[in-house]
Amino acid sequence: MIVVILLAFAAMLVLNLPSLIKNRDFKLIAVYCLFYAASLLFSLLLAFNVKVPSPIIFVDNLFRAIRLSY
Amino acid sequence: MTIEHSKISASQFMFSIACFLHSSSLLTSFFVPITKQDSWIAHTIAMILCIPLMILYAQLAKSYPGLNLIQINEAVFGKVLGKIISLFYVWFFFTLVSLNMRDLGNFVSKTIMIKTPMPIIIILFILLCVWSAYYGLEVVTRYSTVFLIISAVILLISIIAITSLINPENFLPVFDLPIKNYIQVTHISSTIPFGETVIFLMITPYVDKSPKKLLRYFVGGLLIGGILILLVMLRDIAVLGNTIGYFSLPSFEVFRLGILFQTISHMEIMFSILLIILLYFKISFLFYASMLSLSQTLELKTYRPLLLPCAAFVAVYSIINYQNILIQIKAAQETIPFLWFTLEILLPALTLAVHYIKKSAAKKGNGKEAALR
Amino acid sequence: MKTGLRPAAAAAATALLLLISSGCYDIVELDTISIVTGVGIDRDEKPGLIRLTVQVGKAETVGGGGETGKEISEKAYLVLDATDRSIVGALDSLRQDNSRTLFLHHNQLIIFGESLAKDGIADDIDALMRYHQSHMNVYMLVAEGNAREVLDTEMELEKIPSVGIDRMIKNKMEISKVYGVSLLELVSKLIDKPSAAAVPIIRTIKEKDMSRLSLQGLAVFKNGRMVGKLSENQTNGYAWMLGEIKSGSLKVNTSKGSAELNIRACESKVKAIFDKNGMPKIRVDINGRFIAEQLIGFGGQPLEEVIGLLNKVAADTVKQVVLSCFKQTQRLNADIFGFGSHIHKYHSRKWKALEGRWEQIYPSLELALNIQTEILGTGKISISPKTA
Numbered sequence: 001m002i003v004v005i006l007l008a009f010a011a012m013l014v015l016n017l018p019s020l021i022k023n024r025d026f027k028l029i030a031v032y033c034l035f036y037a038a039s040l041l042f043s044l045l046l047a048f049n050v051k052v053p054s055p056i057i058f059v060d061n062l063f064r065a066i067r068l069s070y
Numbered sequence: 071m072t073i074e075h076s077k078i079s080a081s082q083f084m085f086s087i088a089c090f091l092h093s094s095s096l097l098t099s100f101f102v103p104i105t106k107q108d109s110w111i112a113h114t115i116a117m118i119l120c121i122p123l124m125i126l127y128a129q130l131a132k133s134y135p136g137l138n139l140i141q142i143n144e145a146v147f148g149k150v151l152g153k154i155i156s157l158f159y160v161w162f163f164f165t166l167v168s169l170n171m172r173d174l175g176n177f178v179s180k181t182i183m184i185k186t187p188m189p190i191i192i193i194l195f196i197l198l199c200v201w202s203a204y205y206g207l208e209v210v211t212r213y214s215t216v217f218l219i220i221s222a223v224i225l226l227i228s229i230i231a232i233t234s235l236i237n238p239e240n241f242l243p244v245f246d247l248p249i250k251n252y253i254q255v256t257h258i259s260s261t262i263p264f265g266e267t268v269i270f271l272m273i274t275p276y277v278d279k280s281p282k283k284l285l286r287y288f289v290g291g292l293l294i295g296g297i298l299i300l301l302v303m304l305r306d307i308a309v310l311g312n313t314i315g316y317f318s319l320p321s322f323e324v325f326r327l328g329i330l331f332q333t334i335s336h337m338e339i340m341f342s343i344l345l346i347i348l349l350y351f352k353i354s355f356l357f358y359a360s361m362l363s364l365s366q367t368l369e370l371k372t373y374r375p376l377l378l379p380c381a382a383f384v385a386v387y388s389i390i391n392y393q394n395i396l397i398q399i400k401a402a403q404e405t406i407p408f409l410w411f412t413l414e415i416l417l418p419a420l421t422l423a424v425h426y427i428k429k430s431a432a433k434k435g436n437g438k439e440a441a442l443r
Numbered sequence: 444m445k446t447g448l449r450p451a452a453a454a455a456a457t458a459l460l461l462l463i464s465s466g467c468y469d470i471v472e473l474d475t476i477s478i479v480t481g482v483g484i485d486r487d488e489k490p491g492l493i494r495l496t497v498q499v500g501k502a503e504t505v506g507g508g509g510e511t512g513k514e515i516s517e518k519a520y521l522v523l524d525a526t527d528r529s530i531v532g533a534l535d536s537l538r539q540d541n542s543r544t545l546f547l548h549h550n551q552l553i554i555f556g557e558s559l560a561k562d563g564i565a566d567d568i569d570a571l572m573r574y575h576q577s578h579m580n581v582y583m584l585v586a587e588g589n590a591r592e593v594l595d596t597e598m599e600l601e602k603i604p605s606v607g608i609d610r611m612i613k614n615k616m617e618i619s620k621v622y623g624v625s626l627l628e629l630v631s632k633l634i635d636k637p638s639a640a641a642v643p644i645i646r647t648i649k650e651k652d653m654s655r656l657s658l659q660g661l662a663v664f665k666n667g668r669m670v671g672k673l674s675e676n677q678t679n680g681y682a683w684m685l686g687e688i689k690s691g692s693l694k695v696n697t698s699k700g701s702a703e704l705n706i707r708a709c710e711s712k713v714k715a716i717f718d719k720n721g722m723p724k725i726r727v728d729i730n731g732r733f734i735a736e737q738l739i740g741f742g743g744q745p746l747e748e749v750i751g752l753l754n755k756v757a758a759d760t761v762k763q764v765v766l767s768c769f770k771q772t773q774r775l776n777a778d779i780f781g782f783g784s785h786i787h788k789y790h791s792r793k794w795k796a797l798e799g800r801w802e803q804i805y806p807s808l809e810l811a812l813n814i815q816t817e818i819l820g821t822g823k824i825s826i827s828p829k830t831a
Contacts, residue, residue: 012378020375028370035379042386052390056165060405069405070254183469194463242788313631327580327627
């Protein structure tokens with residue numbers, strides 16, 4: 001599974017990196033790297049069966065704490 | 071500065087809204103266990119209550135013609151506060167994509183492909199959405215009319231197939247449950263399918279009709295989509311009666327029971343195909359709109375290079391969000407209505423209110439200046 | 444992308460898509476499954492265990508065409524059974540001891556053994572509803588004795604007995620729809636308040652060296668347990684009360700002669716009337732239309748008199764049959780007609796007061812029957828031929 005993930009992310013890089021560097025739009029490259037790193041990190045964590053805290057469950061608990069739920 | 075350059079027609083806009091809403095007929099399993107046979111009543115009330123909501127959205131689009139939701143936020147609240155509020159919207163849209171992906175993954179893995187691991191289904195699907203989002207708005211909304219017609223035809227076929235199983239007494243007793251249930255389901259129904267149409271404010275500038283005339287298309291889409299969901303619900307209740315609260319996919323069971331001309335039976339695959347088609351439309355549209363909102367907030371020239379990493383992020387996000395479906399259903403029934411309410415109704419209403427305050431302050435300021443001269 | 448690379452990438456992507464979209468993971472080939480046509484659930488001798496019997500249809504023997512003589516002696520079906528604590532456990536052990544996986548999507552029947560039915564079927568219904576491969580339109584039956592015996596009985600005219608039983612049910616449903624109770628109907632009646640249902644009984648009758656199957660009577664369930672039976676006559680009364688008789692015949696005996704009437708149509712209307720204390724009384728209007736199929740012994744009487752007499756006596760006969768069924772259900776205290784459910788649906792506020800006491804109310808519930816009969820015709824001849 002991990003091999004498949006790494007292969008997929010490498011393929012993503014191969015497809016996108018040449019055009020990104022050619023355009024020299026640094027903001028775009030920064031956002032790209034941000035999402036790339038985040039998704040790579042989380043998918044590897046999931047592949048290793050590490051429990052990742054979920055943002056929506058966090059918001060869910062928040063709303064329950066302020067008693068705004070049925 | 072617009073990122074999107076294509077234009078769509080107003081009727082495409084209306085059918086996109088209708089198709090978007092109709093694909094939520096799968097999500098009836100969220101609130102049907104609460105009101106059982108009376109779910110159709112709560113749903114109709116929600117549909118009528120959301121017409122003022124459409125008026126709110128159309129008014130917002132009319133006040134800032136040519137600007138999509140993110141740009142409106144910046145125009146109303148200023149650059150910094152506007153960007154913060156836009157980030158909330160961006161998070162909201164991405165969460166919608168991932169939740170719907172999760173619904174699709176659940177549905178496919180529970181009914182059709184039982185052994186296939188869910189991540190594979192999700193990844194294949196998101197790649198398809200990336201493909202359609204790459205080509206822009208026109209491609210994403212092009213097939214809305216066709217999909218809607220196909221689903222209406224299949225709905226009609228299913229109603230013919232179950233005519234022998236309909237029992238009108240299944241709708242009784244009416245109004246037998248505590249009032250709290252009806253309020254809860256009206257709330258859920260108005261936020262989960264109907265309120266999500268706030269995302270269409272992202273594409274109002276690209277409709278080739280003046281924003282002043284958009285209201286009828288908003289309301290038209292709401293009514294078409296809402297009535298189709300209502301028909302689905304009526305059909306399910308007529309066949310399943312008091313057992314409807316037990317099934318996690320009531321429409322699926324109804325399709326299993328239907329028999330056409332004594333030979334064609336076990337039609338649940340038709341339902342599965344239809345649902346995948348409709349959910350594809352919804353998710354690809356949501357994905358496109360969230361990419362558009364992300365690049366608009368960050369003031370990028372184009373969103374195309376970001377498609378693949380965001381798709382990967384959404385795929386992973388959808389698996390992280392709710393680890394199992396029971397938590398998802400419980401959250402959808404209890405806290406999501408309130409959370410979605412703040413993002414879909416409160417925030418746009420606040421935006422419109424601030425806009426009016428600014429406008430009247432500007433008028434007063436102009437009046438004072440005119441008086442001073 | 445370089446122009447040369449594009450077609451190659453497109454070709455690679457298409458090839459990959461073709462491979463992936465065939466859905467290889469979940470592939471099911473016809474020769475790796477055994478198609479289950481009937482399921483029977485019995486109580487095992489050891490306490491707490493159930494015995495699951497499945498009847499598997501052999502696709503080759505049924506489908507093969509052209510050759511005669513060779514395949515008559517070979518059975519077209521196979522009966523397998525397993526013992527376990529629950530249905531799912533038994534299905535699992537059947538899967539493991541087999542060369543093929545069980546395919547339950549085409550299951551036609553579910554038969555409960557009598558002793559299991561008396562113990563309670565609620566747990567098994569739970570497993571059946573949850574199981575992904577079970578469909579809600581399978582017919583439910585209760586076997587007199589063991590379900591395994593019923594599933595093992597060969598039928599003369601049908602290669603696979605379950606298909607034969609399914610056709611038998613559909614045949615009997617031509618007379619009255621009460622003989623076809625699907626899983627959905629059964630669950631709907633069991634979860635209703637008050638909970639009562641009636642399921643057809645199937646039995647194996649051994650004649651000389653052969654056995655045949657027969658559908659007769661209904662098993663009455665209350666709160667998920669079988670509490671009694673209705674005879675064939677009482678089943679007719681049940682069907683009359685619900686207005687579900689479509690055809691069949693009614694024997695009428697008068698002082699001047701007797702007749703066989705063929706039932707053409709039947710409607711019934713239930714109404715609940717409340718007296719000043721809030722106690723309910725049920726009024727049922729039944730309307731039956733007949734055609735005289737055989738007139739015995741009326742002599743030389745004019746036809747109008749005969750028809751008038753037959754009308755009156757037919758109404759009385761129907762009334763007797765319905766009342767006999769109703770009294771049996773009152774003895775068993777099982778509201779299979781859905782009177783409580785009717786009050787719940789149409790008078791829900793009054794039902795809230797009665798719900799807790801329905802157990803006490805039902806055995807002494809008053810029933811006012813109003814039966815209208817109409818004899819539409821007398822067949823191809825009007826007066827009987829005089830032979831003496």
